[in-house]
Amino acid sequence: MNKTHNPEGWMRPRGYSNVISATGRMVFVAGQVGWDEREEFTSDDFTDQTRQALLNIKACLEAAGAEPAHIVRMTWYVVDKQEYLASLAEVGATYREIFGRLFPTMSMVEVSALVEPAARLEIEVTAVVPE
Numbered sequence: 001m002n003k004t005h006n007p008e009g010w011m012r013p014r015g016y017s018n019v020i021s022a023t024g025r026m027v028f029v030a031g032q033v034g035w036d037e038r039e040e041f042t043s044d045d046f047t048d049q050t051r052q053a054l055l056n057i058k059a060c061l062e063a064a065g066a067e068p069a070h071i072v073r074m075t076w077y078v079v080d081k082q083e084y085l086a087s088l089a090e091v092g093a094t095y096r097e098i099f100g101r102l103f104p105t106m107s108m109v110e111v112s113a114l115v116e117p118a119a120r121l122e123i124e125v126t127a128v129v130p131e
Contacts, residue, residue: 022128
């Protein structure tokens with residue numbers, strides 16, 4: 001069972017959790033970029049690539065017998081922090097459309113480049129499936 005926590009007296013975070021405790025079978029999803037199952041990018045738009053990366057994560061979880069509700073940690077790597085911030089409303093709506101109101105622990109890191117030159121972001125996930 002996954003349970004969120006927040007240190008006493010801390011403000012409640014918006015869009016993520018500060019702490020999650022979990023027990024069960026761990027599932028690790030490699031960094032997913034915004035390409036399709038044929039490893040082809042259909043858009044260079046940040047939100048479009050986010051949508052595809054999230055759909056890729058969902059497919060990977062399903063392949064491992066997990067679901068989005070089991071996600072306990074996400075790390076987002078973006079090549080342009082300003083692009084991410086400018087797309088935040090659309091990215092948030094896309095995220096909620098695919099994953100609902102799921103708020104795992106999250107980190108977002110700006111990087112100078114990703115291995116795939118056309119990728120605008122890469123997201124890796126850890127999930128814990130209750131036993």
